[in-house]
Amino acid sequence: MAPPRYGDASPSSPRAGIGFLPVLSANLLPLVGVLWFGWNPETLLAVYALELLLLFPLSGVKALFAGRPPTSSREGGVLSRSESDLVDKRGSVTIHDRLPPVYPRNVPFATAVVGGGAWVGVFLLAPLSEVVSVLDVLARPEAVVSVAALVVGQVGETAAAFLRGDRYAERSPYALVEIPARQAMFLACFLFVVVLGGATVALAAFVLVKLLFEWSGFRADRGGGGRLTGWLAGPDSEATREALDVPDGRPAAEIDVDRRAVVAAAVWRAVTTTGPFYVTMAAMVWIGGTAFVAEEASLAVWVGFGLFGLALFGFMLAGDVVEDTLASGWLTYRRFGGRLVAHDRLTGEPQWAAAVGDFRDAGVVATRPTDRYLGTRTIAATVGRGDDETERAFGPVADAERVVEAFDLPVESTTLPPLDRRFVWAAVASVVLTAVGVVTVVVTPLGPSTSWLLALFLFPIFAIVPKGFWTLAHS
Known part of the structure; x- marks a missing residue:
């Protein structure tokens, strides 16, 4: 039996209260540890925050299976990928018979929510570091078990209700990535406020708001609820795709794209267009995360967050390459x-x-x-x-x-114009001069001690000049 798709999803699904039990139980488990086993309130606060960050990748996975087409206008959203050509792609791919179909058009939303989660992590660590040391929390086995229990509860709810309950067929990827993004945005602001009241006050307030948001996000995921639920779900997605008029019979002509050239063009675009901005983003996550996790970070912490920033950079760069390759x-x-x-x-x-x-x-x-x-x-x-x-x-x-x-395309010639070598040499010279200038300022006493940070943040600006010359050379 083929899995349901958008428009024919089964209306049968677990009752809302029953479906929420795994998430509710997982959220109450750490609270039981505080009341009966002497856990610190600060630990619970950190556990809930870490769990929220881990929900971003889970939302990205859920978005891949969303069957409702995303809207073309997403101006009111926290995350938007309207500029991606892949968003308009039709059709799906079946990876395994036991899994719902995966829609390539949803890949930009999955990558966006993971990248957004890294940004949210930096802003959550800022107020959280005022009341608790995140490294001390991660060193406690009971805290790690609590985070794992919270994540397992969310995964169980996703597998039981979202995938097996066939709700994926009627959900939009835009709505699925908006729910955790808006939860995190509100809770990050909330943490800044409750930190002023101390850890105990923060504990009570945060638990209540956390459960409220879990329930509201749960209801938003099912298309119900009140004003808070509606805000969490983001703007409605009522987009539909009209069927295309495709003649029957065998085609008179059939020509495939050159996939090798598609991949090469995708790599070039990612490296020269979005890559420089990803360098700055990964650097900010690396430096910001290290600063907020520990007052005096050890070498291991610097290396750990550096590897995380490098992995984030690679993920976003690979995501752009995959998107362009899937598009054509x-x-x-x-x-x-x-x-x-x-x-x-x-x-x-x-x-x-x-x-x-x-x-x-x-x-x-x-x-x-x-x-x-x-x-x-x-x-x-x-x-x-x-x-x-x-x-x-x-x-x-x-x-x-x-x-x-x-x-029968009205093209006069398929020959490319010759390269303007003046601009080619100008592009090469700008790269060399920029590299020499950055190395000189960073390595020698001519620049400030933090000049390497400035170089990372200005990396996108450094890439503008050579890219401009390179484009002129091919025009």
Whole structure:
């Protein structure tokens, strides 16, 4: 039996009160330790905060299975990935028969909530460090067991109600990542306030608010509740996808994209566009986390948070590469008479369709270095009028002439213009001069003792000049 999808999910699910029992029990377990086994209130406060941080990756996993398409407008949200081309992808992939289908369009939301969790962690550690040493808490076995129990309760609720209860088919990835993001945002602000009252006051207030938010988030995940629940769930997602008009029969022409060139272009874009910003973000998580965890951090703490920041940087960079590869790595362009259809072989679904003669302003994209060095070409063309006007890309493909001929694209030439070597040398020179200047300021006495921190934070600015010259060289 095929798993349910958006629009045909089973209405049967566990009653709300029963489904919340695993989460409630897990949250009360640490409180029992405080009342009967002499646990410190500060420890409980840290345990709940650590559990909240671990829920971000869990929400990212849940978002992968969400069957409702995300809305195109997410202006009122904490997390937004509207700029990702993958969000509009149609279809799903079945990884295992026992698991619901995974929707590639949800990958940007999963990566965004993990990156957002790292930021939230820094802001949670700031007020938390005023009342308790996080390292001391992690050194206590009972605290680690309590965090594990809280996470297991959330995982159990997810497996029992979300996946087995078929609720994934009617949920939007946007709503799933908004719930923990808004919980954390409110609780981080709440911690700043209760810290002034001392650990005991913080304990009582935090437990009550924590349970309230757990219940409200639980209800928001099921589409019910009041004002707090509605705020936690974020803006409504009522997006639908209209079926595409795909002719029957065998295509007259069929051309696949060059996946090697797709991956190469994705790596280049990640390294030159978002990578510099990720360097700064990872550095802030590294330095901020180390400063808030311990007043006098040891070498092990610095190395530990450094490795965490490096892993976060690698995750975000790899996420961008995966997103771009999933967006177009399995596309096949097919012609059925006067109709052109872009079909995705991974999901088995058509992505877009247009009449052959509707394409205009077509031309080879000259600013993609990977096309120049791999011998592939990417053709961009405009289709539609008015509100329906959009730009479609063909490629990267190995044989651009065949694409132009098979799909009657109005392209005069598929030859790339020659490189302007003046700008190439200017880009290389700017990289060398920037590297020499940074090393000189950091290593020599010419700069302040914290100049290496400044270099990390200004890394995105350093990358602007050489990237600009490089783009001009390919124009």
